[in-house]
Amino acid sequence: MHTLQRNEKEKTVLVGCQLPGDDEVRFGHSLDELESLTETAGGEVILTLTQKRERVHPATYIGKGKLEELLAAVEETEPDLVVFNDELSPSQLRNLTDMLSVRIIDRTQLILDIFAQRAATKEGHLQVELAQLNYLLPRLSGQGVNLSRLGAGIGTRGPGETKLETDRRHIRGRIHDLKQQLKTVVEHRKRYRARRKENQSIQVSLVGYTNAGKSTLFNKLTNAGTFEENQLFATLDPLTRKTQLPSGLDILLTDTVGFIQDLPTTLVAAFRSTLEEVTEADFILHVVDSSNPDYTTHEKTVHKLLEELNVTDVPMLTVYNKKDEVDPEFIPSTTESLLISALDAKDIEELKAKTSDLIKSSMEHYNVELSPSEGEWLSTLKRDSILEGFHFNEEKEVYECSGYIAKTHPLYESLREREK
Structure with a gap:
């Protein structure tokens, strides 16, 4: 069986639909992010097609004329993959697969694929498989062509791939097993957190939009040596390390999975236990990429997800990172903030001192x-x-x-x- 090598880029066409609620700038950022996600998954974008519509077409996502344009583009460029910028319904996926002789995935599958690549711990693998199976269950019918192509590139990877051709009953049984296994892991994590609480160490969580620079910052603050790369979702599994602040206080610092707008609902549920580290925090460092033109949307996404986790009364310092590449129109949205570069040793010391002062004030x-x-x-x-x-x-x-x-x-x- 042919297995895609990581250095073989898959030729990819992106398709997006701009609805009345999406202004030009936000829609543009959304497509840029889809391109970054595609590159992170191992794809190379060769063409992007967009259409303005009042609402997505219930049967084919895009309208008839744009669909014909897409068909012609697929015939001409012969891509390996077409990625849609929204979650497709089971019927849309089925209809598009019938019409286009190419593999089709949506934004959700793309994110799941990256998570499948990034999962490092047993809990990470369990959560990814659970999210993949929950996504696949309603989409099994008519997916014969796709499901037989095991391991053939983006959107087919991960712990769930060998399960795809089995029947619904088997998948439901597997989902039940995974939930039971995750329950055990979550209980273990709860006990571990309770033990940390008993030890009375102050717990600080790093949160932020994906690729904001959390892992780089985590490494500089703790000398932990975690995976850091200019990619989306470089960190998937939470990591906790002890570090000392200038005041002499020992704290436990936790690096968390990056947030992303329109995070697939299957993932929000599956990764809640990973994000639960944040609910235990005494203090939050919210890392924002100040070089990204869409940094305000990223901030809002993080705040919204923290609200969903009921993390609303934990003291927070907003850390605007990448000051050496700061966006020309950047303005801090909060006074409780610091503009730094995670690569500057002086800035790291300033961040430690500021964190120490804020913790002291509480x-x-x-x-x-x-x-x-x-x-x-x-x-x-x-x-x-x-x-x-x-x-x-x-x-x-x-x-x-x-x-x-x-x-x-x-x-x-x-x-x-x-x-x-």
Whole structure:
């Protein structure tokens, strides 16, 4: 069986439909993003066809005239693939497959394909397969041609590919199995998070639109060496590392999967547990690519998804990244922000200091005296609080300690008692 090599670019035609709600600029950005997604998946865009319509055609997505234009273009350019910029309904996919003698996928399948390439952990693989099968189930009928082409390029990859020719009952059974397995993994993650909470480390989550530079920033802040590349969805599985802020406070920093507008509904559900890391955060660093002309839409997408996850009251610092390539019309949309380059060591130190200050502002001040025998208290304060004043009073034979501690820390109430 022929397997596509990663260096063989698949010739791809993109098709987009501009509806009344889409202005020219947003529609243009959407197509640019579709091209980036295609390139990330291993394709090369040779042609883009667009059409303005009041609504998408229920049977063929685009109108009759544009469909004829697409047919002629396919015959002339002989692409490997046609990608549509929206999620196609089962009937649209069936009709277009019958009319065009070429493989057809939609935006959702393209994103699923990239996720299939990027999944690194067991949970990642399970979630991708679940999302792929949920997407495929209503589209099985009439897909004979596509489904027999296992492993033949973009849109056919991933854990689900060998399951595609089996019947619905088998797929439903597999979906049930995957959900059970994911349940176990999610429970394990919950226990792991609870254990981290017990250890009382401040948890900071990096969130942002895909390709905003989160992984580069994560590596600079923690020296973790995660995969970083100028591609969409370079990171799929959440990664957590400990790092120390200039104040001496240890924090746990988590890198999360990149957000994207119009994220397929099958993926929002499947990756909720991955994004649940964010719901546990004490503080959020929202990374935005300031060089992207559509950065405001990216910000709104992230805020909308955070709202859906009920993450609305966690303190946040917006980190505008890539200042060396900043868009000429860039204006920060919030005062609680910092413009940096993740590649500049001074900027990284400034970010650490700013993060430290903001975390400190959400803490409570304490002032206590500890005897030399209370070494455990002392080491806890050094690790879990911002210890600003530390002096041994020889007259009293006590350590005079002052600093800031989170209200949620188990020592908080005890420190309050001792101050009285």
